[in-house]
Amino acid sequence: MEGEIAGEELGYRYIYIPSRTGKAPTLLLLHGMGGSERDLIPLAKTVSPESPVLSLRGKVVENGLRRFFRRIGEGVYDVEDLHYRSNEIADLIDIASRKHGFDRARIIAIGYSNGANMSVAIALIRPGALYGAVLIRPLFPLDIGRERLAGTPILILAGRRDRIAPPQESIKLAERLKRKGASVELHILDAGHEITDRDIELIRGWIERVGYDRSREGSMDIAGLSGII
């Protein structure tokens, strides 16, 4: 694709797509297990066409399939590796922002499945590394990270019929993140584990509301009629 730059830092292959305007947040894309750094680029271009994109390829390989962190078994994550990779990626963002010139302070992770889990870990282990995060079908039953998340906006998209990442887990995750101070929005969609058009619609709306403004209030537009014309 035109404008794409292939790069590698700290062992992570990535694609960087610059943007001509300066106002949009940068999107950090983290694919699902078995995927690649190409997977989420069309979604990113749809939800926020003006945003620079930094899309990573997972380094951990399990049975030939790429992931972002090691797991010991299904749903059993290698917590030490989780910490290691979180720090790696947070450092990578620092390096890449200097190398490619995007705004370090406003980078939003969009993660799908395993990528969503990685995004949660980064948010908890290196708070401040991310401006916000979109978690598509996460499964993160761990309670890690001791620091508070000062109003970090997080969008969680769960699927009612998702057998891989059950929606109840997302409800619990939302609670945990809120207790740590994050500003969480959770949608339970009429979907399974796959990404749907509705996910894309919601992500687009959320980035428009949250990605450009540092207000820490709940940014859901509550339709009061003050100041009606």
Add this chain to the structure above:
Amino acid sequence: MKRDRILGIHHVTAISRDPQENLNFYTGVLGLRLVKISVNQDDPTAYHFFYADEQGTPGTDITFFIYPNASKGVAGTGQVKEVSLNIPSESIDYWLQRLQRYGVRFRGPRRTDDGLAIELEDPDGLNLRLIGRSDIGDIARPWEKGPVPREHAIRGLFGVLISVDSCRHSGWFLEEVLGFRKIYEGPGRHRYVADDGGPSKIIDVECTDTSPGSIGYGSVHHVAWRVKDPETQIMYREKLEKLGFYVTPVIDRKWFRSIYFREPGYVLYEIATDGPGFQIDEPPEELGTKLVLPEWLEDMREAIERSLPKINIPNPENWR
């Protein structure tokens, strides 16, 4: 769609001050069909107007008690704060023009997660929203003779927004007592759906620590939820009583049967049966043309008619 659960919104009832302005706005400007003219069965000196689609389908119905001497309602917790209606997504421009043409106070269109929305006020200041949707095919049958062209007509209710002091308590009630499902949770606001969700099955709960509101013109009096049959209604009634909630006995409202109760945040809910329907006492072509009274008020008809303000039912031709 299961029989034994709440199927969605049955109707919303609000308070209005001026019967003629109310008629002109809801049938004239908004193009809803006046399917019943009656009186408040608990207070026969007050008109009760029912606006809906062609045949009064549950989920399309907004009703008003007319109280000319009421003071203005005060917004606050314990109330329905806003009522949203479905319009076809291609009809946003039509409605912007129409509202402008009739001098309606509105704002928008605003992009929301539900689609493009126009926020407006009715003559009493009731907060309404028109939401452009593409999934409302056969939810409602537009009024054939209405002033709004069929392809642009309002298609029933989308949902309601209630304002309460505790999302947790009001949410618990919706989920555990009424069987709704939570599908969205954000700061200070949750969304619950009945049945399979979608337009006419939505309630948004906004929790805030503003002071309680008070009812008056421009306020919503209650929101009614649909059940298929009296047996399901009785099941809910018994469940509410067993949990210690006060609930009225089943009241025969002629066109449907009702029970009323307050949820933990003080919002007044009704559960209404889908039947018998508005056509039980008027043929379809004549819905909403004459004052209809319940049997037990018929022998006082003359006195009631004399005490009610004079009204002219708007002619759709004048509102095209």
